[in-house]
Amino acid sequence: MLFKNDVLAGIARGGVTLAFRRWQKPTVRTGGTLRTAVGVLAIDAIDVVDASDVTNEDAARSGHSSLDRLLADIEGQRAGTLYRIAFHLAGTDPRLELRNLTELGPTEREDLRRRLTALDRDVAWTLQTLRLITSHEGITAAELAGNTGFEKAALKQKIRKLKELGLTESLQSGYRISPRGRAFLDKV
Structure with missing residues (x-):
């Protein structure tokens, strides 16, 4: 799971704690970790969601300036099931x-x-x-x-x-x- 630099900065500050990805099959799992340029993320939850259920709060927590921008980002992703991934920064990359x-x-x-x-x-x-x-x-x-x-x-x-x-x-x-x-x- 890749993140843009501005989203990575938000993760480092603690404000970004969600991501939305379309996948044929999830590439991360609940309880797992993911190394990024700003540290190790602990994956708290992965849920299948419908784009119509995504909220303004979700947009803010995923580093988007508005719900419309998040939805446009989601629409630009490849085909697949939409997943909402909740995570937190667990520490530095060893x-x-x-x-x-x-x-x-x-x-x-x-x-x-x-x-x-x-x-x-x-x-x-x-x-x-x-x-x-x-x-x-x-x-x-x-x-x-x-x-x-x-x-x-x-x-x-x-x-x-x-x-x-x-x-x-x-x-x-x-x-x-x-x-x-x-x-x-x-x-x-």
Whole structure:
């Protein structure tokens, strides 16, 4: 579930606590979490709703300036069932702290090596990708795909795994190596 920057700012301030999405099948579940650029959201409820039941309060709580704007946004979404998703900001993204940890002991370095080796089981890509990101801060998935031979969508999924390990960061456009990633690569 993606959010526009102004909605993310509203979530960070605590004013935005609802979203409306048309889905064939929900991509989040009640009790689950969702990581965003402003932190981790706890999903409180997901309800099927009819657009005619959406209120002015719903519009405000979803970051829209009016009910008409929310309804226009809903109409612009792909076909599917309309869901009302209630959530709250549960805390910071744990990857933020992880990617800033630069003191890597031998055990931690070995654990990262083992994890990268597991990611490379079909084809070696992790170190090549990390080095490309290191040498070209802001490099996009399309540019990386051209340099690695992977399809863009597949490569984006792979880079998410590096992000989970705290080795990369997503920028507004493209990627950069994290301080943890740099510390790891300095010892490889």
